[in-house]
Amino acid sequence: MPAIRDDAVVLSRLDYSETSQVIVLLTRDHGKVRAIAKGIRRGTKTRFAAGIDLLDVGKVVLSSRQERTANLAILTEWKQTLSLSGLREKLARIQGAEYVAEITGHLTEDWDPHVELYNAFVSTLVSLSETADPLGPVVAYQLRLLESIGSIPRFDACVLCGRETDLTHFSSLEGGMICRNCEPGQVEKWELTPSTLRVLRAHRGGQPGSTSGSLAGAFGVLNYHITHLMGREPLLAARLLPATQRRIVE
Ligand SMILES: [Zn+2]
Structure with a gap:
């Protein structure tokens, strides 16, 4: 062979x-x-x-x-x-790494190469092995994975009407943000704060400068989308960040 x-x-x-x-x-x-x-x-x-x-x-x-x-x-x-010995020095680091491994295993096809995703995965492990806040590398990787499999949501405007302001909710089925006007007619939705949206956009643009508590909100909305794509919640999501901490109200 x-x-x-x-x-x-x-x-x-x-x-x-x-x-x-x-x-x-x-x-x-x-x-x-x-x-x-x-x-x-x-x-x-x-x-x-x-x-x-x-x-x-x-x-x-x-x-x-x-x-x-x-x-x-x-x-x-x-x-x-x-x-990557640093990966096992802190529980949250290894939990972040196991989470990205789980979602990658479920959302990629066998024998379907994505060189850029492989490179992103390895550099995420390197980042996780030395980070103080695992959510940063995890959120960046969630976005890279969604991009790689063609399921990246739209964060710049309402997916229903095109409006660019008052984006208050996210819909996994519609594939992006929903504005205040369209939100009442949408059954499947996830509410998010303006600062969570800023974190998502910053990471999407490759400038993850903000490391505020909104990282938890960004993780929450991306995990919500990934849960829809997988058909169930990733088993390791709750260990990385309990569901009650994923909605940041400011
Ligand atoms: Zn709208």
Whole structure:
């Protein structure tokens, strides 16, 4: 079988048998790939001697009959290339990293490469490993992921009437902001403050200067949108930020 060599990060691991695990990787050039790592749980094979951990970044060699297949690839080699020890120094950092891994695993397709998303994922892990406030890198990544999968909401004007002022609500189904005039007719909506909208726009424009409490509001509205896209709330959202703290009233 042909060998595939790529850079990758581990999104999740699941025990498959007494000795094997299924590992979900986000690779740089091949997108998300599910691979079986045989013998990994025994730890007897030298190539896996160091083990593979959740969120590890490394070089991978996979064996796959063909790329566009529902079958699992076979993980034949793994070498960690980036050590992010700071990630596990604070609980909130690892919770932020596990959250971005979860939403990436659910919202990307197998064998559908997004090089820019892979790069954004790795730099988010690096940022998280040294940050005091994990919500900043997480919010920036939520936006990058939504952009990458073509589901970025519109923050500059009302999606129903085009009005650019008095944007008071967000609608996931409509894909963006709703103004005060259109809001009463909209059943599915999430109320947000002007400062939350400013944080969203600043991050969207690549200038995340504001690190006020509104980051929690920005996380809340993006997580609300991601929940709609996934069909359920990300399991790790509540651990990162309890639902009661996601609506900031000023
Ligand atoms: Zn409107």
